[in-house]
Amino acid sequence: SxxxxxxxxxxxxxxxxxxxxxxxxxxxxxxxxxxxxxxxxxxxxxxxxxxxxxxxxxxxxxxxxxxxxxxxxxxxxxxxxxxxxxxxxxxxxxxxxxxxxxxxxxxxxxxxxxxxxxxxxxxxxxxxxxxxxxxxxxxLLDLALINQDYAGWSAQAVADARKPHRLPVAAPWLEDLKARDPAGPVDEMAAEAASERFKAYLAALRADPEAVAVTPPGRFLMPGDLDGSPALTFAPLDLPPGVQPVPGTLAGLMAERFEAYKRVVVVPFFREHFAxxxxxxxxxxxxxxxxxxxxxxxxxxxxxxxxxxxxxxxxxxxxxxxxxxxxxxxxxxxxxxxxxxxxxxxxxxxxxxxxxxxxxxxxxxxxxxxxxxxxxxxRATREVRIRDGREELPAIAGVPEAGEVVDGEVFDGQTEAAIFPGELPQRPEAIFDPATPRWQVRAPRFRPPLVKPDAGGRIAPPPQIxxxxxxxxxxxxxxx
Ligand code: GDP
Incomplete structure (x- = not known):
C-alpha cells in the first residue's frame, strides 16, 4: 500500500x-x-x-x-x-x-x-x-477488540448494559435483545435492526454532553466514511455462556461481521495510520x-x-x-x-x-x-474580579453563546457575562474523594473571541493559553 x-x-x-x-x-x-x-x-x-x-x-x-x-x-x-x-x-x-x-x-x-x-x-x-x-x-478504543472474539465481546457488552447505572439508558436495547434468537436464521433485516438498536444505545450513553463513552466499537460512535457498510452492521446477542456462534445462524452472521470489522476497519487503521x-x-x-x-x-x-x-x-x-x-x-x-x-x-x-x-x-x-x-x-474569555458580598472573586468574562443561561438570565450571543467559575482542588487526589464536594466548574459555552485588527489592519490569531x-x-x- x-x-x-x-x-x-x-x-x-x-x-x-x-x-x-x-x-x-x-x-x-x-x-x-x-x-x-x-x-x-x-x-x-x-x-x-x-x-x-x-x-x-x-x-x-x-x-x-x-x-x-x-x-x-x-x-x-x-x-x-x-x-x-x-x-x-x-x-x-x-x-x-x-x-x-x-x-x-x-x-x-x-x-x-x-x-x-x-x-x-x-x-x-x-x-x-x-x-x-x-x-x-x-x-483508539477499538484496540481492545483485537484480542476478543464475538462471544466474549457480546457477553461483556450485555453484562455492561445490565449494570444498574446503565440500565435506564440500556433498557430499550435489552428489550430488543430478548426478541433476537442467536440460533435463529441468517436474516439481514434482523441484523440491521439489532445493530440500529445497539448503536442507539451507545449513542444514548454519549448523549449527555458530559458523558465519556468507553464502549467500542469506535466506528459505531464515529463511523467516518463507513456508515451503513456490512462491517458496521452487527450487534451483541444474548448467547448462553460457553456457547460459540454457529455458522448459518444469526449469531454466526454477527460473528462473521465482528471479525470483518476487526479485519477491514480496526487493523488497517492501526497499521496504516496510527503506526x-x-x-x-x-x-x-x-x-x-x-x-x-x-x-x-x-x-x-x-x-x-x-x-x-x-x-x-x-x-x-x-x-x-x-x-x-x-x-x-x-x-x-x-x-x-x-x-x-x-x-x-x-x-x-x-x-x-x-x-x-x-x-x-x-x-x-x-x-x-x-x-x-x-x-x-x-481563549474565549478574559479575567475579571467580581464582588460577592464583601469578597472579591477571581472570575472570567466572555460572550456566552445565544441561548446559554447564566444565573437565570438567557443570553443573546452578543452580551458579555462575568462569572465565578469555581476553583479546582489544591490536591488532585481530591477529585476522587467522596468526602469532598464535587468540583464543579460553572462556565457556559462562550462564543469564540472577536479579534480586532491592529493599527496596520492586521488581524492576529486569536489569543490562547x-x-x-x-x-x-x-x-x-x-x-x-
Ligand atoms: P472535536 O470534536 O474534538 O473536534 O472538538 P472541537 O474542536 O470541535 O471542539 C468542541 C467544542 O468545544 C467547540 O465547538 C467549542 O465550543 C469548545 N472548545 C474547543 N476548544 C476550545 C477552547 O480552546 N476554548 C473554548 N472556550 N472552547 C473550546
Missing part, C-alpha cells in the same frame, strides 16, 4: 541523509481525543499560529526568532481527506464567528517550517516537514468530566488507560505482529482552560497528570515519554 512505499522511501531518504550527516527532518503528529474534546479547534489554532507567525514565547525557536516562514504544502497521502483549515479559520473570525464543525473522520495537513538551526555544526537554514493527522479518539505517527497529543475535556462527577471521571480514566495501552503496544506485545507504533512522545492535554481563572491552570494540569498516572498504573507497559498539561487553543507550551513539547526539539 501507499504507506509502505512511503515508509520505504522515508527509510531510504533517512539513510542517504545519515550518510551525508544531514537528517531530512520530518515529523508526523497525531491529534486525537473523544468527540467535543477540542481537536478541530486545536488543529486550526496550531496551524494558524504557526502560519501567521504569532508570538509563541515558550516555543524556543519562535522566541529566539529562528522561525523564518511556515507554509501549507500538498499532503503526502492521496487517500486521506485534507484538514479543512481555511474553512475552519474563516468560521472562527469576524462578526459572525462561530466554532468550526467538529472532527468526524480522519484528516491531515502538511506544513513546512523554514527555520534557523540554533547550534552545532549545521547551524544555518533548515526545513522541518510537519504532518498533522486529526482522528477521532473513539477509534506511522511519531508523536501524539490526546485532548481531554477534563473540566466536563469533573463537572459530571465521579462516574464520568472513572470512565475517563478507563478511556485514558485504553489510549495508553495503544501507545505502549510494541514493548513485549503479541500485537506487534499486526502493527508496531513508533510514537515516542505523548501529551495528554486538558483543553478549554479559558473556562477557569489562571490561578487554577496549574491545578487543572495536576488533575490531568493525576488521571494519567492512575490510568498508567493500570495500563501494561510503557514506552513513550508521557506528559500532561492544561491549555486553551483559543499555553498553546506554545504544547508546541514546545511536540516539536520544539526538532527546531533546535
Amino acid at each position: 501507499a504507506s509502505y512505499l512511503d515508509e520505504a522511501r522515508d527509510a531510504a531518504l533517512a539513510f542517504g541523509d545519515s550518510l551525508l550527516g544531514l537528517a531530512r527532518p520530518r515529523l508526523r503528529i497525531g491529534v486525537t481525543g473523544l468527540s467535543r474534546s477540542g481537536k478541530t479547534v486545536f488543529t486550526t489554532a496550531l496551524i494558524q499560529n504557526l502560519v501567521e507567525g504569532a508570538k509563541l514565547p515558550v516555543l524556543k525557536a519562535s522566541a529566539e526568532g529562528r522561525i523564518a516562514r511556515v507554509r501549507l504544502v500538498p499532503q503526502p497521502d492521496p487517500d486521506i481527506p485534507r484538514f479543512p483549515y481555511e474553512a475552519h479559520r474563516a468560521a472562527l473570525s469576524g462578526p459572525d464567528r462561530r466554532w468550526p464543525e467538529s472532527t468526524r473522520r480522519i484528516s491531515e495537513l502538511r506544513l513546512e517550517i523554514d527555520y534557523e538551526r540554533a547550534q552545532g555544526w549545521f547551524k544555518g537554514p533548515a526545513t522541518l516537514t510537519l504532518d498533522i493527522v486529526d482522528y477521532p479518539g473513539e477509534w 506511522r505517527l511519531d508523536r501524539q497529543i490526546v485532548l481531554v475535556d477534563a473540566l466536563a468530566a469533573l463537572d459530571a462527577g465521579p462516574a464520568a471521571l472513572a470512565d475517563l480514566e478507563t478511556a485514558l488507560g485504553q489510549a495508553l495501552s495503544a501507545f505502549s503496544v510494541g514493548r513485549n506485545s503479541w500485537l506487534t505482529s499486526l502493527f508496531a507504533p513508533r510514537i515516542e512522545k505523548v501529551l495528554f492535554a486538558a483543553t478549554k482552560a479559558d473556562h477557569i481563572h489562571h490561578t487554577s491552570h496549574d491545578r487543572l494540569a495536576n488533575v490531568m497528570s493525576h488521571l494519567v498516572a492512575r490510568a498508567a498504573g493500570k495500563a501494561q507497559g510503557a514506552g513513550a515519554k508521557v506528559e500532561a498539561m492544561a491549555f486553551a487553543a483559543i 499555553r498553546l506554545d507550551r504544547a508546541l514546545e513539547f511536540l516539536i520544539g526539539d526538532r527546531l533546535s
Whole structure:
C-alpha cells in the first residue's frame, strides 16, 4: 500500500541523509481525543499560529526568532481527506464567528517550517516537514477488540448494559435483545435492526454532553466514511455462556461481521495510520468530566488507560505482529482552560497528570515519554474580579453563546457575562474523594473571541493559553 512505499522511501531518504550527516527532518503528529474534546479547534489554532507567525514565547525557536516562514504544502497521502483549515479559520473570525464543525473522520495537513538551526555544526537554514493527522479518539478504543472474539465481546457488552447505572439508558436495547434468537436464521433485516438498536444505545450513553463513552466499537460512535457498510452492521446477542456462534445462524452472521470489522476497519487503521505517527497529543475535556462527577471521571480514566495501552503496544506485545507504533512522545492535554481563572491552570494540569498516572498504573507497559498539561487553543474569555458580598472573586468574562443561561438570565450571543467559575482542588487526589464536594466548574459555552485588527489592519490569531507550551513539547526539539 501507499504507506509502505512511503515508509520505504522515508527509510531510504533517512539513510542517504545519515550518510551525508544531514537528517531530512520530518515529523508526523497525531491529534486525537473523544468527540467535543477540542481537536478541530486545536488543529486550526496550531496551524494558524504557526502560519501567521504569532508570538509563541515558550516555543524556543519562535522566541529566539529562528522561525523564518511556515507554509501549507500538498499532503503526502492521496487517500486521506485534507484538514479543512481555511474553512475552519474563516468560521472562527469576524462578526459572525462561530466554532468550526467538529472532527468526524480522519484528516491531515502538511506544513513546512523554514527555520534557523540554533547550534552545532549545521547551524544555518533548515526545513522541518510537519504532518498533522486529526482522528477521532473513539477509534483508539477499538484496540481492545483485537484480542476478543464475538462471544466474549457480546457477553461483556450485555453484562455492561445490565449494570444498574446503565440500565435506564440500556433498557430499550435489552428489550430488543430478548426478541433476537442467536440460533435463529441468517436474516439481514434482523441484523440491521439489532445493530440500529445497539448503536442507539451507545449513542444514548454519549448523549449527555458530559458523558465519556468507553464502549467500542469506535466506528459505531464515529463511523467516518463507513456508515451503513456490512462491517458496521452487527450487534451483541444474548448467547448462553460457553456457547460459540454457529455458522448459518444469526449469531454466526454477527460473528462473521465482528471479525470483518476487526479485519477491514480496526487493523488497517492501526497499521496504516496510527503506526506511522511519531508523536501524539490526546485532548481531554477534563473540566466536563469533573463537572459530571465521579462516574464520568472513572470512565475517563478507563478511556485514558485504553489510549495508553495503544501507545505502549510494541514493548513485549503479541500485537506487534499486526502493527508496531513508533510514537515516542505523548501529551495528554486538558483543553478549554479559558473556562477557569489562571490561578487554577496549574491545578487543572495536576488533575490531568493525576488521571494519567492512575490510568498508567493500570495500563501494561510503557514506552513513550508521557506528559500532561492544561491549555486553551483559543481563549474565549478574559479575567475579571467580581464582588460577592464583601469578597472579591477571581472570575472570567466572555460572550456566552445565544441561548446559554447564566444565573437565570438567557443570553443573546452578543452580551458579555462575568462569572465565578469555581476553583479546582489544591490536591488532585481530591477529585476522587467522596468526602469532598464535587468540583464543579460553572462556565457556559462562550462564543469564540472577536479579534480586532491592529493599527496596520492586521488581524492576529486569536489569543490562547499555553498553546506554545504544547508546541514546545511536540516539536520544539526538532527546531533546535
Ligand atoms: P472535536 O470534536 O474534538 O473536534 O472538538 P472541537 O474542536 O470541535 O471542539 C468542541 C467544542 O468545544 C467547540 O465547538 C467549542 O465550543 C469548545 N472548545 C474547543 N476548544 C476550545 C477552547 O480552546 N476554548 C473554548 N472556550 N472552547 C473550546
